[in-house]
Amino acid sequence: MKKFINNVESLLDESLLGFAKANANIIQLNSQPRFVKRINATKAGKVALISGGGSGHEPLHTGFVGVGMLDAACPGQIFTSPTPDQMLAAAEAVENGGGILFIVKNYAGDVMNFEIASEMLSFENTSVLVSDDVSLPKTHSAGRRGVAGTLIVEKILGAAAEQGANLTTCKALGERINRVTASMGVALTSCTVPAIGKPTFKLNDSEMEMGVGIHGERGTETMPLATATEIVDHIAKIITDELKPEKGQQALLLVNGFGGTPLMELHLIYELAAQFWEKQGVNICRSLVGNYTTSLDMAGCSITLSLLDEEMVSLWDAPVHTAVLRW
Amino acid sequence: MKKFINNVESLLDESLLGFAKANANIIQLNSQPRFVKRINATKAGKVALISGGGSGHEPLHTGFVGVGMLDAACPGQIFTSPTPDQMLAAAEAVENGGGILFIVKNYAGDVMNFEIASEMLSFENTSVLVSDDVSLPKTHSAGRRGVAGTLIVEKILGAAAEQGANLTTCKALGERINRVTASMGVALTSCTVPAIGKPTFKLNDSEMEMGVGIHGERGTETMPLATATEIVDHIAKIITDELKPEKGQQALLLVNGFGGTPLMELHLIYELAAQFWEKQGVNICRSLVGNYTTSLDMAGCSITLSLLDEEMVSLWDAPVHTAVLRW
Numbered sequence: 001m002k003k004f005i006n007n008v009e010s011l012l013d014e015s016l017l018g019f020a021k022a023n024a025n026i027i028q029l030n031s032q033p034r035f036v037k038r039i040n041a042t043k044a045g046k047v048a049l050i051s052g053g054g055s056g057h058e059p060l061h062t063g064f065v066g067v068g069m070l071d072a073a074c075p076g077q078i079f080t081s082p083t084p085d086q087m088l089a090a091a092e093a094v095e096n097g098g099g100i101l102f103i104v105k106n107y108a109g110d111v112m113n114f115e116i117a118s119e120m121l122s123f124e125n126t127s128v129l130v131s132d133d134v135s136l137p138k139t140h141s142a143g144r145r146g147v148a149g150t151l152i153v154e155k156i157l158g159a160a161a162e163q164g165a166n167l168t169t170c171k172a173l174g175e176r177i178n179r180v181t182a183s184m185g186v187a188l189t190s191c192t193v194p195a196i197g198k199p200t201f202k203l204n205d206s207e208m209e210m211g212v213g214i215h216g217e218r219g220t221e222t223m224p225l226a227t228a229t230e231i232v233d234h235i236a237k238i239i240t241d242e243l244k245p246e247k248g249q250q251a252l253l254l255v256n257g258f259g260g261t262p263l264m265e266l267h268l269i270y271e272l273a274a275q276f277w278e279k280q281g282v283n284i285c286r287s288l289v290g291n292y293t294t295s296l297d298m299a300g301c302s303i304t305l306s307l308l309d310e311e312m313v314s315l316w317d318a319p320v321h322t323a324v325l326r327w
Numbered sequence: 328m329k330k331f332i333n334n335v336e337s338l339l340d341e342s343l344l345g346f347a348k349a350n351a352n353i354i355q356l357n358s359q360p361r362f363v364k365r366i367n368a369t370k371a372g373k374v375a376l377i378s379g380g381g382s383g384h385e386p387l388h389t390g391f392v393g394v395g396m397l398d399a400a401c402p403g404q405i406f407t408s409p410t411p412d413q414m415l416a417a418a419e420a421v422e423n424g425g426g427i428l429f430i431v432k433n434y435a436g437d438v439m440n441f442e443i444a445s446e447m448l449s450f451e452n453t454s455v456l457v458s459d460d461v462s463l464p465k466t467h468s469a470g471r472r473g474v475a476g477t478l479i480v481e482k483i484l485g486a487a488a489e490q491g492a493n494l495t496t497c498k499a500l501g502e503r504i505n506r507v508t509a510s511m512g513v514a515l516t517s518c519t520v521p522a523i524g525k526p527t528f529k530l531n532d533s534e535m536e537m538g539v540g541i542h543g544e545r546g547t548e549t550m551p552l553a554t555a556t557e558i559v560d561h562i563a564k565i566i567t568d569e570l571k572p573e574k575g576q577q578a579l580l581l582v583n584g585f586g587g588t589p590l591m592e593l594h595l596i597y598e599l600a601a602q603f604w605e606k607q608g609v610n611i612c613r614s615l616v617g618n619y620t621t622s623l624d625m626a627g628c629s630i631t632l633s634l635l636d637e638e639m640v641s642l643w644d645a646p647v648h649t650a651v652l653r654w
Contacts, residue, residue: 002515002532002626004555004592014555015591018598022614058590188329205329228331228341260587262623263385264342265331271345287349291618296589297626299329326653 001197008194012055012077019062023323026066033083035090036062037072040321047161047170048072048094050087051103051154053110054079056193057214059324060293064151066322069158070103078193078296079215081109087117091125099124099167103154103174105146106131107215126167128153128174132183132304134242135211135220145213148256148293148302149181152316155325159318173312180307182239186231187212187219187300189260210234214258214295228265232272235303240280245307247281252288252316254304259294261301266290273303286316292324328524335521339382339404346389350650353393360410362417363389364399367648374488374497375399375421377414378430378481380437381406383520384541386651387620391478393649396485397430405520405623406542408436414444418452426451426494430481430501432473433458434542453494455480455501459510459631461569462538462547472540475583475620475629476508479643482652486645500639507634509566513558514539514546514627516587537561541585541622555592559599562630567607572634574608579615579643581631586621588628593617600630613643619651 005011013031020029020036027036035052042048051061052074061073072090076082091100100121104114106129118125132149157174165173187209190199193216200216203209208231211220226234245251255270257263270289277284286308293302308316320327332338340358347356347363354363362379369375378388379401388400399417403409418427427448431441433456445452459476484501492500514536517526520543527543530536535558538547553561572578582597584590597616604611613635620629635643647654 002535002552004515004558004588004596004628006554006556006595011591011595014598015594018594018596018601018616021601021611022594022597022616055591056589058594063590188331208329225329227333229333231331259589260624260626261331262383262586262621263390263618264338264382264623267342267345267349267385268333268338269331269345270349271341274345274348284348289345289349291590294589296591297587299587299624301331 001192001194003194005194011194016075026321026323030089030093033086033089035072035074035086036065037090037093038066040067042071042096045097047098047165047167048096048100049103049157049161050090050094050100052076052082052087053105054081056296057293060151063324064154064322068162068318068320069154069322069325078195081113084113084117084120087114088120091121091123095123101167101170102127103150103157104129105150106143107145108142124167126171128171128178130178132178132181133213134182134238135184147183147185147214148254149183149304149306151292152181152252152254152306153177155320156312156315158320159315177306177312180243181304182242183302183304184235184238185212185300185302186210186235187258187298189299191216191296191298193296212300214293216295216298228268229272232269232276236273236276239303239305243305243307245282248283250283250285250308250313251277252286252306252308253284254288256293256302256304257291258298258300259291260297260299266301269301269303285313328519328521330521332521338521343402353648353650357416357420360413360416362399362401362413363392364417364420365393367394369398369423372424374425374492374494375423375427376430376484376488377417377421377427379403379409379414380432381408383623384620387478390651391481391649395489395645395647396481396649396652405522408440411440411444411447414441415447418448418450422450428494428497429454430484431456432477433470434472435469451494453498455498455505457505459505459508460540461509461565462511474510474512474541475581476510476631476633478619479508479579479581479633480504482647483639483642485647486642504633504639507570508631509569510629510631511562511565512539512627512629513537513562514585514625516626518543518623518625520623539627541620543622543625555595556599559596559603563600563603566630566632570632570634572609575610576634577610577612577640578604579613579633579635580611581615583620583629583631584618585625585627586618587624587626593628596628604632612640
């Protein structure tokens with residue numbers, strides 16, 4: 001294993017200290033229990049948005065804390081759910097009279113721990129479950145996983161909450177976004193989890209792993225390495241079958257790198273995906289390309305299409321000021 | 328070689344099309360010859376800033392074109408200088424009465440081609456040469472290389488030009504920034520150039536390459552892999568010997584990933600570097616952590632310290648709106 005690291009035990013804390021120091025004008029770190037909260041005061045009655053999940057997906061979620069997006073994020077150990085005490089402490093720190101909305105990626109550990117926190121919390125609270133990964137069937141026993149589409153839910157709900165939407169409205173909006181958002185990922189290499197010290201799975205030089213999640217797990221199928229166009233066509237067809245966009249439908253296209261793939265390749269994937277849907281008459285009206293929901297050093301990417309209505313587009317465009325997303 | 332690619336010949340053009348489409352509200356691509364220019368109109372008399380260099384370092388330079396930074400960028404083939412016709416066409420497209428300032432990383436091919444363009448150009452023009460890489464001695468026959476510090480020069484000059492500084496002032500300011508900026512890089516792996524198809528150099532699992540540039544070339548020394556603290560101390564001492572910061576000196580600290588290293592590790596490196604200089608009484612007043620000057624998929628990072636005066640800090644803080652830097 002080759003990483004910049006002192007030791008596995010201290011990696012997360014040392015890294016969070018650096019993140020907090022480099023972004024001290026936007027967020028503040030609480031070390032015990034671990035959470036990151038926005039510095040900027042909120043209006044009384046604003047719904048407080050809290051997300052969280054295993055570390056190793058940076059900049060998700062800590063990089064999305066700030067004005068117009070999350071109020072707090074709870075980082076777990078690498079690829080491990082945060083614990084309820086983190087969520088409770090974060091909720092105490094950011095609740096401002098409007099209740100708490102938890103944004104939860106659909107993974108068993110995350111779901112369980114956010115549920116425990118929800119039950120223990122004295123504030124009014126509810127949650128939105130993100131399940132945008134269409135590489136698994138809808139009927140999968142654990143449900144579909146929450147992956148890169150999570151940031152779209154976080155951005156749009158962040159704007160809605162900032163503009164005064166109440167808890168019920170935010171929850172309903174979040175569930176609507178989740179229903180119109182579909183993602184699928186492909187990996188060229190596994191990632192290496194520091195505590196394990198070697199790649200989680202092996203691929204030979206002529207293979208790729210289709211339908212991967214973001215925790216270094218195997219995907220749904222090991223396939224022969226294909227051209228970029230073939231890969232995009234494969235994924236885009238599955239997403240299209242799921243969302244069934246109509247001609248003229250507005251959409252946000254997100255090409256998300258898993259950490260080890262250069263921007264040059266991500267922009268190539270974006271171009272091919274945009275061409276695919278433009279040919280079908282979809283109006284790609286908003287775009288995002290970069291490493292936003294990563295899997296440590298995995299080479300690979302995911303494609304997300306989100307069929308936004310006018311309200312969602314307007315909320316996507318609303319001002320945001322976090323460590324990573326700013327406009 | 329495992330990459331998202333259709334073929335080596337079309338990679339750059341397909342990728343630039345994607346970059347331009349995803350950022351159509353900020354930049355515009357000219358395909359023949361290749362350059363990217365800002366869309367937003369400039370005030371008459373504004374100095375036009377043009378940079379460029381080999382591709383493979385994304386988001387440098389195309390990701391820094393926009394209001395408050397570059398007016399245009401000329402991407403060459405991967406790790407290959409752009410040609411004078413690109414620079415001439417870019418200059419024609421963005422000159423607005425204030426003359427042209429070329430910002431050139433110190434590499435033989437770039438220097439030569441920008442000089443040719445400068446001589447052929449009918450507009451008033453001059454250049455700033457960036458040479459922030461202190462892994463090579465000042466007396467090196469080709470001079471020191473321009474690396475991650477280039478974006479600091481581009482950002483600060485971009486703000487100065489936007490505020491009306493003339494060509495002479497911009498050139499002098501750029502040279503001052505270059506003198507107070509020092510960078511050094513370390514790699515854990517080589518990158519793989521698509522046209523070559525295999526890693527440029529080999530390192531075994533217990534080695535790292537100290538003093539690397541950004542073109543997949545070997546560094547100044549192959550060393551045993553060390554802890555993050557030891558790596559930061561090694562680099563920070565060399566930068567300190569070069570810049571000799573005084574107690575209370577304000578500085579910008581940039582930790583730049585080369586493309587294949589997770590944000591978690593970059594934030595750890597940032598924390599250790601910030602601690603190193605804080606102990607010496609340096610005031611780290613501005614920070615940037617992320618993949619900004621990359622070397623395709625290389626795992627590794629560089630540390631840059633820039634001793635900014637009040638004017639430079641104020642220009643660093645001035646509004647910027649590019650694909651990547653926005654505040």
